Amino acid sequence: MERHWGVIVIGLGGMGSAACVELARRGVRVLGLEQHAAAHDRGSSHGETRIIRQCYFEHPDYVPLLLRAYELWGRLEQDSGRRLYRQTGLLISGTPDGEAVAGARDAARKHGLPLHDLSAAEVAQRFPWFRSPEGHAAVFEERAGYLAVEECVRAHWQVARAAGAELREREPVVDWQATDSGVVVRTAQGTYEADRLIIAAGAWSGPLLRDLDVTLRVVRKVSGWFPIAGPMVHPDTACPTYYFELDDGAFYGFPSLDGATIKVAEHSGGEPVADPATVDRTVRPDDVASLQRFLSRVVPEAATTPARTSVCLYTLSADHHFVIDRHPAHSRVVFAAGFSGHGFKFCPVIGEVLADLALNGATALPIGFLGLSRFESGGELPL
Numbered sequence: 001m002e003r004h005w006g007v008i009v010i011g012l013g014g015m016g017s018a019a020c021v022e023l024a025r026r027g028v029r030v031l032g033l034e035q036h037a038a039a040h041d042r043g044s045s046h047g048e049t050r051i052i053r054q055c056y057f058e059h060p061d062y063v064p065l066l067l068r069a070y071e072l073w074g075r076l077e078q079d080s081g082r083r084l085y086r087q088t089g090l091l092i093s094g095t096p097d098g099e100a101v102a103g104a105r106d107a108a109r110k111h112g113l114p115l116h117d118l119s120a121a122e123v124a125q126r127f128p129w130f131r132s133p134e135g136h137a138a139v140f141e142e143r144a145g146y147l148a149v150e151e152c153v154r155a156h157w158q159v160a161r162a163a164g165a166e167l168r169e170r171e172p173v174v175d176w177q178a179t180d181s182g183v184v185v186r187t188a189q190g191t192y193e194a195d196r197l198i199i200a201a202g203a204w205s206g207p208l209l210r211d212l213d214v215t216l217r218v219v220r221k222v223s224g225w226f227p228i229a230g231p232m233v234h235p236d237t238a239c240p241t242y243y244f245e246l247d248d249g250a251f252y253g254f255p256s257l258d259g260a261t262i263k264v265a266e267h268s269g270g271e272p273v274a275d276p277a278t279v280d281r282t283v284r285p286d287d288v289a290s291l292q293r294f295l296s297r298v299v300p301e302a303a304t305t306p307a308r309t310s311v312c313l314y315t316l317s318a319d320h321h322f323v324i325d326r327h328p329a330h331s332r333v334v335f336a337a338g339f340s341g342h343g344f345k346f347c348p349v350i351g352e353v354l355a356d357l358a359l360n361g362a363t364a365l366p367i368g369f370l371g372l373s374r375f376e377s378g379g380e381l382p383l
Contacts, residue, residue, distance in 0.1 A: 003190075003191070003192055003193060004192070004193045004194065005029050005030065005031040005166075005192060005193070005194040005195075006023070006028040006029040006030060006194065006195050006196065007023050007028055007029075007030045007031075007194055007195065007196040007197070007198060007358050007359075008030075008031045008032075008033065008183065008185050008192060008194040008196075008197050008198070009023070009030060009031070009032045009033065009197075009198045009200060010033055010173050010176070010185070010197070010198065010199050010200065010201050010208060011033075011034065011199065011200040011201035011202055011204065011205075012032045012033070012034035012038070012153075012156075012157070012167060013034075013040075013043050013044060013045040013153060013200070013202050014044070014045040014149070014152065014153055014156075014343070014344050014347040015200040015202075015336050015339070015343070015347055015350050015351065015354070016032060016034075016198070016200035016201070017032065017153055017156035017157055017160060017167075017347075017351075018156050018347040018348045018350060018351025018352075018354075019198050019200060019350070019351040019354040019355055019358075020032045020156065020157075020160035020165045020167060020351075021076070021156050021159050021160045021163065021165075021348070021351055022348075022351045022352050022354070022355035023160075023165065023355050023358070023359075024159075024160050024161075024163035024164050024165040025163050026355065026359070027164075028355075028359065029164075030160075030164075030165045030166065031165075031166045031167075031168070031192060031194065032160070032165060032166065032167040032168065033168055033171050033172075033173055033185070033187060034167070034168065034169050034170070034171065035170065035171065035172035035173070035204070036169070036170065037169050037170065038153065038154065038157050038167070038169055039150045039153040039154050039157070041310070041312075042276075043202045043203055043204075043276070043312070043313055044202050044203065044312055044313050044314065044315065044339070044341075044343075044344070045149055045150075045152075045153050045202075045344060046149060046150055046310070046312060047149060047223050047263075047310050047312055048148065048149060048150070048254075048257065048263065049146045049147065049148065049149060049254045049257070049263060050146060050147045050149045050344040050345060051090065051144065051145075051146055051147075051241050051243070051252060051254075051345065052066075052069075052070075052073075052085065052144060052145055052146060052147050052345040053066075053090050053141055053143075053144035053345070054066050054067065054070070054107075054111075054113050054141065054143055054144065055104040055105075055107045055108040055113050055115045055139070055141050055144075056103075056104075056107045057092070057099055057100050057101075057102075057103025057104040057106075057107060058099075058103065058320075058321070058342060059103075059107075059321065059369070060106055060107040060110045060111065061366065061369045062107075062346075063107055063110075063111045063113070064111075064365075064366050065346055065349050065350075065365065065366065065367070066345065066346065066349075068349045068352070068365065069345060069346050069347070069348055069349040072348030072349055072351075072352065073085050073147070073152075073348055075348075076152070076155050076156070076159060076348060077155075079155075079159045079162075080154075080155035080158050080159050082148075082151050082154070082155045082158075083148070083151070084147055084148055084151055084152050084155060085145060085146075085147055085148075086145050086146055086148075087142075087143065087144070087145040088144070088145045088146060088238070088239065088240045088241050088255055089140055089141060089142050089143075089144055089145070089238075089240040089241070090140070090141045090144030090145070090240055090241045090242065090243065091118075091123070091127060091130070091138060091139075091140055091240045091241070091242045091243070092104050092138065092139050092140075092141070092242075092243045092244075092245075093123070093130075093132055093133075093136045093137070093138045093242070093243070093244045093245070094136060094137065094244065094245030094246075095135060095136060095137065095245070096137040098245050099245065100243060100245040100250070101137050101138070101139055101245070104139050104141070105139060108141075113141075113143075114141075114142060114143070115139050115140070115141055116139065116140045116141075116142070117137070117138070117139055118138040118139065118140050119138075120132055120136070120138070122138075123138050127239070127240070128231065129230065129231060129232040129239075129299060129301055130242070130298055130299060131297065131298055131299070131300060132298075133244075133246065133297070133298070140240070144240075144241060145241065146241050146254055146255075147344065147345065149344060152344075152347065156347070156351075171187045171188065171189050172187060172188050173185060173186070173187050173201075173208070174186045174187060174188060175208075176197060176199075176208065176333075178327075178329075178330040178332065178333060179193075181195075182194055182195045182196065182197075182332055183195075183196070183197040183330075183332060183333060185197065195332065196332050196333070196334075196358040196359070197332060197333045197334070197358075198333075198334050198335070198336075198354050198358050199333065199334070199335040199336075199337070200335070200336050200337075200354065201337075202276075202313070202315055202337075202339075203218045203273070203276035203313040203315050204276055204277075205315060205335070205337040205338075206218070208335075209335060209337065211329070212327070212328070212372070213375075214317070214318075214323055214337070214338070214372065214375065215317065215318040216315055216316070216317060216323075216337055216338050217272065217315070217316045218272070218273040218276055218313055218314070218315050218316070219269075219270030219271060219272055219273060219313070219314045219316060220270060220271040220272075220273050220279055220280070220311060220313060221265065221266070221270050221311070221312050221313065221314055221341070222265070222266075222283055222287040222288060222291075222309055222310070222311055223263055223264070223265040223309065223310045223312065224263070224264055224265070224288050224291050224306035224308075224309045224310075225261040225262070225263050225264075225306055225307050225308045225309070226261055226262055226264060226291075226295060226302045226303055226304065226305075226306050226307065227260060227261050227302070227303040227305075227307050228256070228260075228261065228262050228299070228301055228302040228303065229260075229301070230301050232255075232256070232262065232299070232301060232302075233255075233256040233259050233260065233261075233262070237255075239255040239256070240255070241253070241254050241255065242254075243267075244294070244298055246294070246297070246298075248290070248293070249266050249267075249268040249269060249290055249294075250266065250267040250268045251264060251265070251266050251267065251290075251291070251294040251298070252264070252265060252267055253265070253299075260307075261307050261308075262299070262302060264291050264294065264295060264299075264302075265291070266290050266291060266294070267341060267342075269290070270314055270316075273313065276313055279311065279313065280311075281311045283309040283311065287309070288306055288309065291306075292304040314339075314340060314341040315337060315338055315339060315340065316338065316340045316341070317337070317338030317340055318375065319374075320340040320341075320342075321338070321340065321369075321370060322336065322337075322338055322339055322340070322343060322346075322350075322370045323335075323336070323337050323338040323370065323371075323372065324336045324337075324350065324353060324354075324357075324367055324370045324371065325357075325370075325371045325372045326357055326361065328372065331361065332358075334354055334357040334358050336350055336353075336354055349365065352365065353365050353367055
């Protein structure tokens with residue numbers, strides 16, 4: 001069995017599998033290690049769908065990365081032969097000065113992106129199944145849509161392997177150690193050496209980065225698929241993805257994939273998780289109470305008893321922005337963590353960034369605002 005590699009990647013969810021694609025395309029001998037099965041449902045890269053958008057309200061500096069991600073998702077669709085992205089548009093509703101609406105407008109203005117203001121009457125006319133709260137403003141981004149999350153991960157595995165990557169399932173990493181010439185990675189099955197190491201372990205990143213002074217907090221999140229009938233799920237209805245910033249939380253959802261239910265989740269909140277390996281996967285009535293309140297208020301045609309539910313994990317950084325950098329004590333080690341529930345849409349461009357950092361020590365892509373150094377000055381990204 002081969003024991004020495006150009007790069008080892010720990011974690012093969014959305015980010016790690018994307019890094020394997022990019023490394024293998026560059027001719028690197030890459031070993032990817034995943035503790036679960038491919039496209040598993042134990043972490044953060046599952047649950048059928050993820051929103052993808054460009055008018056990024058979290059911070060306008062993400063926009064150049066998103067534009068590159070759109071290009072790379074298109075390439076992955078071509079290389080894999082899978083349909084990964086569906087353009088549905090995105091309706092954002094919230095107070096005019098709230099993070100979502102004001103932030104989307106700011107990103108659109110700074111980057112020259114199309115974003116349409118909608119009056120309450122226009123929202124009611126175009127999307128009559130939504131009940132916009134009093135005092136809300138709304139914007140609509142036509143280029144937004146959703147990604148088929150498990151298909152995206154499977155596509156990464158498929159393309160990486162076709163390009164020569166060795167990807168292994170059910171091989172958990174025990175620890176890693178830097179050496180004078182590279183790194184040593186020990187798993188439950190064996191020990192491997194590599195010139196470089198990429199850590200993209202999602203909710204399991206904390207123990208692998210324990211020598212760094214970086215806060216990573218894991219929270220448990222619940223999504224629900226709620227029955228609904230009527231025009232919202234009619235095959236000819238152009239239902240968008242949607243994000244509502246309410247006074248009691250932020251909620252998002254998707255068009256119906258099955259013609260019978262809609263997926264809804266809360267972006268805010270979350271139950272702290274001590275150990276992602278032992279997180280409670282049983283969904284309790286109080287787990288869906290906020291989703292039920294949201295539906296009763298905004299999508300009253302939907303039933304409030306879910307047909308099914310799913311548990312996933314967010315890994316939150318201190319400021320809810322990504323943390324991507326070289327290890328300050330080990331130049332051959334790079335990592336990406338703390339995607340804070342809004343990272344999946346970036347997977348292919350983060351894979352490109354990680355490959356650049358691992359092989360070249362730097363990247364031309366604009367990620368400076370996501371590095372460790374920001375925490376030295378208080379942990380806030382300037383707007």
